[in-house]
Amino acid sequence: MGYFLVPNVRKLPSVRTTTNNGGTLTVPFVAGYVGGRARVIASASIDGKVLAETVLVAYAVPGLVSLKGGQMPDTDVYWIGGTTDHPQGLNFYVQDSIASRLRPIAESLQTRVNGQKLYLQFNDASLVQGGTFTVQAPSPVSPAAYENPFRASPGHLAHDTGLDQDIGLCYTTSWGDDGQVHRVAYSSCTSNTTQTVNLTTLKQFACQEHGVAQVHGKTVNNVFIGTHYHIRFVGSNENAPGC
Amino acid sequence: MLRDARARRLAAGAFLVAIQFVSDRIQAQSPHQILDAVRLEVAAVEDSSEYHLYRYRIVNPASSRGGVAEVTLELSAPPGTGHERLPFTGHLFPHAAGEADHVPFGGIAPDGWEMLVVKAGLDWHVDQAILRDGGPPVSADSAAPGGVKSGFGLRSPYLPGIGRFSAVPTEQSCCSEPNARGELPNSFTFQVRGFTVAPMVRPRDMNLRVVQANLQETCGPLRWIADGAVCARLRSNLERAVASQQGDRAAAIGSLRAVLNELEAQHGPGKPVNDNAYWLLKVNGEYLLAHM
Numbered sequence A: 001m002g003y004f005l006v007p008n009v010r011k012l013p014s015v016r017t018t019t020n021n022g023g024t025l026t027v028p029f030v031a032g033y034v035g036g037r038a039r040v041i042a043s044a045s046i047d048g049k050v051l052a053e054t055v056l057v058a059y060a061v062p063g064l065v066s067l068k069g070g071q072m073p074d075t076d077v078y079w080i081g082g083t084t085d086h087p088q089g090l091n092f093y094v095q096d097s098i099a100s101r102l103r104p105i106a107e108s109l110q111t112r113v114n115g116q117k118l119y120l121q122f123n124d125a126s127l128v129q130g131g132t133f134t135v136q137a138p139s140p141v142s143p144a145a146y147e148n149p150f151r152a153s154p155g156h157l158a159h160d161t162g163l164d165q166d167i168g169l170c171y172t173t174s175w176g177d178d179g180q181v182h183r184v185a186y187s188s189c190t191s192n193t194t195q196t197v198n199l200t201t202l203k204q205f206a207c208q209e210h211g212v213a214q215v216h217g218k219t220v221n222n223v224f225i226g227t228h229y230h231i232r233f234v235g236s237n238e239n240a241p242g243c
Numbered sequence B: 001m002l003r004d005a006r007a008r009r010l011a012a013g014a015f016l017v018a019i020q021f022v023s024d025r026i027q028a029q030s031p032h033q034i035l036d037a038v039r040l041e042v043a044a045v046e047d048s049s050e051y052h053l054y055r056y057r058i059v060n061p062a063s064s065r066g067g068v069a070e071v072t073l074e075l076s077a078p079p080g081t082g083h084e085r086l087p088f089t090g091h092l093f094p095h096a097a098g099e100a101d102h103v104p105f106g107g108i109a110p111d112g113w114e115m116l117v118v119k120a121g122l123d124w125h126v127d128q129a130i131l132r133d134g135g136p137p138v139s140a141d142s143a144a145p146g147g148v149k150s151g152f153g154l155r156s157p158y159l160p161g162i163g164r165f166s167a168v169p170t171e172q173s174c175c176s177e178p179n180a181r182g183e184l185p186n187s188f189t190f191q192v193r194g195f196t197v198a199p200m201v202r203p204r205d206m207n208l209r210v211v212q213a214n215l216q217e218t219c220g221p222l223r224w225i226a227d228g229a230v231c232a233r234l235r236s237n238l239e240r241a242v243a244s245q246q247g248d249r250a251a252a253i254g255s256l257r258a259v260l261n262e263l264e265a266q267h268g269p270g271k272p273v274n275d276n277a278y279w280l281l282k283v284n285g286e287y288l289l290a291h292m
Helices: A096-108 A199-208 B002-012 B208-219 B228-244 B249-266 B275-290
Strands: A002-006 A010-012 A027-031 A036-046 A049-059 A064-066 A077-079 A093-095 A111-113 A116-118 A120-122 A164-168 A211-220 A223-233 B015-018 B039-047 B052-059 B068-074 B106-108 B113-118 B121-126 B129-131 B137-139 B148-156 B159-169 B192-201
Touching: A027 A036, A064 A096, A093 A096, A096 A120, A096 A199, A096 A223, A199 A211, A199 A223, A199 B113, A199 B121, A199 B129, B039 B159, B039 B192, B039 B275, B052 B068, B052 B159, B052 B192, B068 B148, B068 B192, B148 B192, B159 B208, B159 B275, B192 B275, B208 B228, B208 B275, B228 B249, B249 B275
Parallel strands: A027 B015, A077 A120
Antiparallel strands: A002 A010, A002 A027, A036 A049, A064 A093, A111 A116, A120 A164, A164 A223, A211 A223, B039 B052, B052 B148, B068 B121, B068 B159, B106 B148, B113 B121, B129 B137, B159 B192
16 A cells, blocks of 8 residues: 655655654555555653554645635536545546646537537546546445545546546436436437537647547447547647547 | 544554545556548639538548547647637537647538537537447448548538548447456557648738748658659649749749649559649649639
């Protein structure tokens, strides 16, 4: 889950040292993964007596902001993706520079079919503190802001730093958050191209905002099934691959 | 109590947490090339009373290993030019992707293809990458290897210059195999680039020097005119036109006519002047001739 980093770059699972005159010491600790927490057992020998305490250290990606209720107006997108693992609302966090780039993508891709306005479905971005979050729990679990990236069926391994955004394959006619009542599943629009978010258009708009849009999915019986689009952003001074 | 406090300081204040960001998560795409030297050729430039109508075709060489599903033509212009649109024929995605200044233009797309104004250019792409049940996305149409796809066009009052384009292969030719993380490659990483004829020059900025520069490129790196002797004659006549345009208007007109006659004689199947060179030099030459 991490290691202590001592001078001359040694990585140690534990470290023994002495406090300064003020009774404190500082040891850099490198998190084993992004976003999450670890228990660190600290023991001290003072005047021959040993004291021990366990502290919980949280690893957080700094500066993540909620898209929902923040820079993305509810009237621009339809919010989906809440699960027992991460209730709706915990899964819409991104780096603040990404928030301002997602809004033009959402607004540009809105469309109309037969007079009916259609909206993108915004699915998982990152958790409140970043880090891995599970989407395919092997068994029912409690809602958790911190999730174990080393479990047998990990979820979004790429959504740990606030640079990623999942978008539904299908449009929906609703906006805002109504508890996913009007969520349109990925299999519901494959026979109706007017209800499907155009992959090429999404790629182009993502490129304009320094992002790479890809199809993500699952392979069942050796057949790939696209389940959602995914945008991975790079720095605003970089060109995303292919753009 | 003091010892307890020390222990707590030791425990609670002793750790600096470093977070390592992984900035290179986007996987490197496969380096193998799908498209060979795709060409976006101008098939004709017709003069309307208000604009020129540029007609294009996508030519995909037989050496390609996939069809062309998307072409983007750059139409950027100096700041201050604006964002004027002329009528579009075909399906235009309603929102523009980018606000850069571009030459005035309107697009034309064949059936089954859509248009999108992207940055300062026009993107033509196949109607939809359909996500079929139980399969990866599929581009609905394309310019197949060894094939030609016609029906693309532009309206613009600007005169032709040499512009850049990019072409992207079909989803099924490049991007249907997921990686271990269940991600399909992005077809943009397989795009190829090239040069074509595009509206680029404001009519009032057209002059013989611009035509000379065009000829230099078409006879040089672009090799749109493959015969050195033809290039030499065109170059010579253009130089005479430049030299005489101030003092001897009739001689300048005569030299420019000689250029146009040479183009006509050397353009056609099996001849050294290809369509791009022909329309580039002919339209600009005729414009100058009409305004001398």
